[in-house]
Amino acid sequence: MNFFSLGLARGIGAQIIGTAIGVAFMSIWRAALGMPVNEMEPAAVFGGAVGALAFMFGVGALTDWTRIAFGHAVAEHPAADPSQPTWARYFGVSLDHKVIGIQYGITSVLLLCLAGLFALIFRAELVETGLQFLSPDLYNTLMSLHGIVMIAAILTGVGAMSNYLVPLMIGASDMAFPRLNAFAFWVNIPGALLLLSSLFLGGFDTGWTGYPPLSARAPLGMQFFFMGVYIVGLSSILGGLNIIVTVLTMRAPGMTLFRMPIFVWAAFATALIQLTATQLIGLSFMMVMFQRLFGMGFFDPAKGGNVILFQHLFWFYSHPAVYVFILPGLGIISELLPVFARKPLFGYKWIALSSLAIALIGFFVWAHHMFTSGMEEYLRVPFMYSTLLVAVPTGVKFFSWIGTLWQGKISTPTPMLFVLGGIVVFLLGGLSGPPNGTVATDLQLHDTYWIVGHFHDTMFGGFVFPFFAAIYYWFPKMTGRRMNETLGKLHFYLMTPAFFVMTLGQMFVGLQGMRRRIADYDPAQGLSPTHLVVTVAAFLIATSVLVFLFNLVHSVKSGEVAAGNLWASRSPEWQIPSPAPEHNYAGRPFVVVGEPYDYGLPGAVYLQMGDAATPLPPGHAAAPAE
Amino acid sequence: MNDPKREAKRKEALRQGEVIMLILITINAVELWLALGIKYQTVMMATMAFLALVDVLFILVYYMHLERVFSNKEDHS
């Protein structure tokens, strides 16, 4: 087959050509207007934007919309091209939410590994005081890229889980807007490429937060960082919009809001944040871009601007963003616990509403990142209270998890191990949070390695552990094979202790006075031994991820076949064959007649499947397939 | 088009659009007139925000038909 029949190859080709054309066009334009041509920034930014657009045309994500705009009809659910091998579907535009979900997942795992690699490089630098093999600029760039590429990886991981699972769980044949769904996935690729290209364009040294005034005078790489985040944010907004509409309008008959699988609630709350708050990080980054390009003095005190404004706009997204990262993961924990404890989920409504409550309170806590910034002092105490309020709905979740486990018949295959690990790690993250949200202690802890330890806890407990659990758990649904149990357990037992060593070590050096985002530290502090331990632990985590990657690749081809309801789950997606058929429930509609998590209760029924053997009860005609 | 009931509905809908337009233009003129008169900035900000909200409410309800988000019919007659 032809290499350029793959959408990805066409897209990248188009992006390279588009970038070149954009740069050339803007340079000529500026020369014609008599502006200095040796100043590359405007031309490079314009080229980057044109390149990203060219990618979207090249990959084919805009083809259908262009046809619609010109008044042509397009197929609603085009079948996969039979002349293409199955694997090739994942490298081009597909409108099937399951293909898109897996595309998100692969992108997420690749970006996680890349960002982890950046971390390993600069962790090795921190083993000894003094600079061994990194220049301060390269250290800063790697540290910043580790942060932002991880965030892109987590956002695509969240996209993977909600895209693959939500339509299957609510009995829909696809997402509400399949084309928008494909667009939202593919726009991540040029976004990630722009982010990574900053490494070769002078880098950027601000960390992932991009605060001015530093970001207003950082090298050219800064602009590509801004553009990359802007584009990944666009994907997040559109993906969130799609999830909200899908959940609200496309549920199976009988599935009221409080009878949805609990993960759908988490995805819904996440989508609300993604839809609205993401605009503000886009705006704040755009304003810095404009300040650099047009000299607009938003954040330039010499021109009457104010840098604190940036932090307000930025954190209005970037704190709720943390809940975007963790809520789906917490949803996975709530989803899997009853399956492996064989007991009803304790307090379903409380868990469902606590997700919404976390999302809502999340909008009113942003300034706790700014206690030391010099913002208006009267804002400190109100934001301290609102921040501590987040602990209430989070606590509800913990109580409910313990209530679910209590006296359950617990079995511990790999997914359950990761769920339990996630709970413990997230507990540590949760407990190390309030000291940062309290003004008095935060003034001490701000910008130390303690914070690094804290948020690695929340990210691992809220995303990484549940994400691995989700992969081990739904891998059979995606491929029809299960992953190797021994290797999975090896992955878990290698990663978990190493992670605790790493995060506790980070908190320890932080309390000893180690600052964040610094390439070097004073030998008199005596931190080198702990840094060595942390680095070794980080490499152990990387090793465990290698085990996972091997398991993943190996199991796709030659894992043990698992076509049925492997985990004895009551959720709709396990009532149909694995791998899930192309049109989900076409020909097998179901109606919801009971509560979703009544595991272990005799006679409890959640779904009535309406296939040829047991037709749906009269008056319960299922919604048509689309 | 020949159905007299439908024709009356169409006229009614167009008339509604005209009335809303007049209201919106009036509010904007009032905004400008007040802005040239009010001296206290706090009063001014509150007044302008209130008038803008009234404006927007009219547009949301009568021009954008907010209630249609709960309907599945395209034909409004």
Next chain:
Amino acid sequence: MTISSNPLTAAQQKLVNNRLGLWLFILSDAFMFGGILVARIYLLGETRPHLEQTTGFIITAILLVSSFFMNRAETSIAFGDRRGFLISTALTLLLGLGFLIGVVGFEWRITPFGPGDGAPGAIFYLMTGMHAFHVLTGVIFLAVILRNGLMGHYSADEHWAVEACANYWHFVDIVWQFFYPALYLVGVAVALP
């Protein structure tokens, strides 16, 4: 138990999705404009750049009248009046272009300051620029439905594209209803260097 006794047809389901989707998009976009408004209040407070009041009122009036014709176009096609729809859409398009020329071609020329002249200049160009960008996309959308309308698309039963275009256009108008007083009316006018 709320089982819908009357399941939607595919076309109805699509319309329901489209309507909700467009409103959510508008909500999302409103957060961006809200952020710009916050930036204006944060940086300028009770001052504003000195601007020409006549121009401000005229362009505001143009945008409002365009919203009126947009509503007329949608109402016309909803009752199957193709001719009225085409005329009103064309008028909306022309008024939209008039607004763009008024802001970018006229207002930007006569203002004595540029984007680099202090925070008021930056805020003025950010607010008018982002709004003008949305007007431009709206004008493109209008051109698309005008062309397709001339080709014979859309009817009383099938005109979602017109409804979407109308709602987007009204949203752009709503934004200006906030930006106009924020830029031209509130605050003490300060002259820029």
